[in-house]
Amino acid sequence: MPTLDWIGKKAVVNHHREVPYRLLRCDEKLSMGDPGSGNLLVEGDNLLALKALLPYYAGQVKCIYIDPPYNTGNENWIYNDNVNSFEIRKWLGHVVGKEAEDLSRDDKWLCMMYPRLAVLREFLSEDGAIFISIDDNEIHNLRSMMNEIYGKKNFIASIIWQKIFSTKNTARHxxxxHDYIVVYSKNANIWRPNLIERSDVANKRYKNPDNDPRGPWTSGDCSARNPYNAGIYSIKCPGGRTISGPPKGMYWRFSKEKFEELDKDKRIWWGKSNNNVPRLKRFLSEVKEGVTPDTIWFHKEVGNTQEAKKELLATVQFDNSASVFISPKPTRLLRRIIEISTNKDSIILDSFAGTGTTGQAVLAANEADGGKRRFICIEMESDICQNITKTRLNTVLTEYKKRTENSGEHKIFDSGFRYCKLAYPIFDKTGQIHSEVTFADLATHVFFTETGEPIPKQPKKKETSPLLGIVNDVAVYFLFNGILGDKRANGGNILTSKVLAELPVHKGPKVIYGEGCRLGISRLKREGIIFKQIPYQISVS
Ligand SMILES: C[S@@+](CC[C@H](N)C(=O)[O-])C[C@H]1O[C@@H](n2cnc3c(N)ncnc32)[C@H](O)[C@@H]1O
Structure with missing residues (x-):
C-alpha cells in the first residue's frame, strides 16, 4: 500500500508512546450535577489528556467524533507538541499560516494529527468507530494517514454533509x-451501523390505494438483472392482458409458483387498471425498523452551520455574537452520528470539543430515550472550555431537568459532568514517583501499562487489595504505600516470604510490583512470579 511521507513524520509516528502519563484532577467548583453520571469535560491539550485517560478507558469507547482544525490557513492553530526533533522544534509557538507564507502547513498538520489519531484508536472498542469532520484542505492526507493507522480495510465511508444551503455568489471558483465526515471502524467485520429511525417523509411514501387491511404499502420491481432462481415466463394480468416476460435483459425475481402464491395473498399490484406490469407490495408494518444510513446527509435532516450558531447563542451569552468563532457543528449532526453508532450505554469521546456540541447531543439522546450514554469532551483553550463549553452544558442540563420536572411524563432528567484539569506527570524528571501520586493513581497506571487493559473496579478504600486484577490468567499485584497495612518505611512494600504468604492467592502466573524483593531467583521461578521494581520497572510513557 502506498504511504504518505512528510517533514517530521519519523519524529511523530511513535510520539504518542513517548508522551508521559499525567494525572487528571477534578475541579468540583467547575463541575455540575450528578458526578456519578460518568460524563467528563477535560480542559487541556488532547494528546496529554488522552494519555491520562487511556488507563481508564482503553478499548471502551464505542464512538469517537472529532472536529479538528481543517488547516484552511485562516485558523489560528499553533503546533506545540513537545517532539524532540530539530525540524519540528523550529515550528513551535508559531501560528500555522496561509499557504503562501507557510510551505510546511500540511506537514505541521500531519505531525499534529498523527499521534492523536494513533492514541484515539486505543480507546475504541472492537465494535467502535471514529467519525472525523474535515474538508477538502486535508481530506486526502487524512485518508492516507487513517489507512496507515486504522487500516484501509477498516474504512467505512466519507460522508458528505451539506453544511450550507445557499450558494455563495462571492465564491472565487x-x-x-459541504464538509466530509470520514468514518473508520476499529474492525469493519464487526462494526455495524444502527438503522435510522424512519422519518415522516419516508413514511409518507407508503400509501394504501387498494385499502389493504395490512395498512399502507409501497411497491417494488418484480424483475431484476440477476437471474436468482426464477427465470423468464409469461404472466397473465387479472385485467386480461398477457405479459410475455420481464423487460429485455432482465429476469423475474420469483419462480412462477412463488409469484402465484404472492398474487393469491394480494401482494402483487397490477395498477388500477389491473393490467399494468406487476409490482410487489411492501408493507410499512413489515419493513425493517429503520432505514440504512447513507453517505449524503442533507441539512434538512441533520442541520447546517447557521443552525449550529443559533443553537450556541441560545445556550451561551456572548458580548458580541461575532465571537462565535469556533464553527460549531449542529446538534442534529451529532445526534445522527450517535444514533447510528452507539447503544444506550455507550461512551462517546470528542477530543476537539470546541463549544461542546457532542456533549449536548449525548445529553439530548439520553433525554429522548432514557439512555445512559456518557461523554468525554476535551478542549484545550481554557477560555473556551470554562466560558463556552461548560456554560453550554450547564444550560442544557438545567433546561432538561426543568422540562422533565414540569412535564410529569417521564423520569426527571438528572445528569451532570465532572470538570477535570491536567495535573502533574506521574513521574518527575528524575524518574521518581511524584509525591502526590496516590496508591489508586499508580495502581491504575501500573495495571494498564502491564496488561493494556483498564483496571477492574477496585473495592472501597478500606479493603484496598494488592491484587489489582487478573488478565489472561496472569495476576498483577502492587505493593506500594504500605498496602498490607504496615506503614513503616518500606513496610509491606518489599516482597518477602511473609508478604507473599499474605497476598491473595492466585494459582497461575503472577507479576508483582514492589520496592524490593528478598526472594531468590529459584523461589520466584517456582512460584511463577515475575518481580518488577518500583519505580524503575514501571513504564513511564
Ligand atoms: C473546530 S473546533 C470544534 C468545534 C466543535 N465540533 C463544536 O461543535 O463546537 C476545534 C476545537 O478544537 C480545539 N483544539 C485544537 N487543538 C486542540 C488540542 N490539541 N487539544 C484539545 N483541543 C484542541 C480548539 O480550541 C477548538 O475549540
Whole structure:
C-alpha cells in the first residue's frame, strides 16, 4: 500500500508512546450535577489528556467524533507538541499560516494529527468507530494517514454533509456547500451501523390505494438483472392482458409458483387498471425498523452551520455574537452520528470539543430515550472550555431537568459532568514517583501499562487489595504505600516470604510490583512470579 511521507513524520509516528502519563484532577467548583453520571469535560491539550485517560478507558469507547482544525490557513492553530526533533522544534509557538507564507502547513498538520489519531484508536472498542469532520484542505492526507493507522480495510465511508444551503455568489471558483465526515471502524467485520429511525417523509411514501387491511404499502420491481432462481415466463394480468416476460435483459425475481402464491395473498399490484406490469407490495408494518444510513446527509435532516450558531447563542451569552468563532457543528449532526453508532450505554469521546456540541447531543439522546450514554469532551483553550463549553452544558442540563420536572411524563432528567484539569506527570524528571501520586493513581497506571487493559473496579478504600486484577490468567499485584497495612518505611512494600504468604492467592502466573524483593531467583521461578521494581520497572510513557 502506498504511504504518505512528510517533514517530521519519523519524529511523530511513535510520539504518542513517548508522551508521559499525567494525572487528571477534578475541579468540583467547575463541575455540575450528578458526578456519578460518568460524563467528563477535560480542559487541556488532547494528546496529554488522552494519555491520562487511556488507563481508564482503553478499548471502551464505542464512538469517537472529532472536529479538528481543517488547516484552511485562516485558523489560528499553533503546533506545540513537545517532539524532540530539530525540524519540528523550529515550528513551535508559531501560528500555522496561509499557504503562501507557510510551505510546511500540511506537514505541521500531519505531525499534529498523527499521534492523536494513533492514541484515539486505543480507546475504541472492537465494535467502535471514529467519525472525523474535515474538508477538502486535508481530506486526502487524512485518508492516507487513517489507512496507515486504522487500516484501509477498516474504512467505512466519507460522508458528505451539506453544511450550507445557499450558494455563495462571492465564491472565487465554486461555492462550497459541504464538509466530509470520514468514518473508520476499529474492525469493519464487526462494526455495524444502527438503522435510522424512519422519518415522516419516508413514511409518507407508503400509501394504501387498494385499502389493504395490512395498512399502507409501497411497491417494488418484480424483475431484476440477476437471474436468482426464477427465470423468464409469461404472466397473465387479472385485467386480461398477457405479459410475455420481464423487460429485455432482465429476469423475474420469483419462480412462477412463488409469484402465484404472492398474487393469491394480494401482494402483487397490477395498477388500477389491473393490467399494468406487476409490482410487489411492501408493507410499512413489515419493513425493517429503520432505514440504512447513507453517505449524503442533507441539512434538512441533520442541520447546517447557521443552525449550529443559533443553537450556541441560545445556550451561551456572548458580548458580541461575532465571537462565535469556533464553527460549531449542529446538534442534529451529532445526534445522527450517535444514533447510528452507539447503544444506550455507550461512551462517546470528542477530543476537539470546541463549544461542546457532542456533549449536548449525548445529553439530548439520553433525554429522548432514557439512555445512559456518557461523554468525554476535551478542549484545550481554557477560555473556551470554562466560558463556552461548560456554560453550554450547564444550560442544557438545567433546561432538561426543568422540562422533565414540569412535564410529569417521564423520569426527571438528572445528569451532570465532572470538570477535570491536567495535573502533574506521574513521574518527575528524575524518574521518581511524584509525591502526590496516590496508591489508586499508580495502581491504575501500573495495571494498564502491564496488561493494556483498564483496571477492574477496585473495592472501597478500606479493603484496598494488592491484587489489582487478573488478565489472561496472569495476576498483577502492587505493593506500594504500605498496602498490607504496615506503614513503616518500606513496610509491606518489599516482597518477602511473609508478604507473599499474605497476598491473595492466585494459582497461575503472577507479576508483582514492589520496592524490593528478598526472594531468590529459584523461589520466584517456582512460584511463577515475575518481580518488577518500583519505580524503575514501571513504564513511564
Ligand atoms: C473546530 S473546533 C470544534 C468545534 C466543535 N465540533 C463544536 O461543535 O463546537 C476545534 C476545537 O478544537 C480545539 N483544539 C485544537 N487543538 C486542540 C488540542 N490539541 N487539544 C484539545 N483541543 C484542541 C480548539 O480550541 C477548538 O475549540
Amino acid at each position: 465554486l461555492s462550497e456547500s
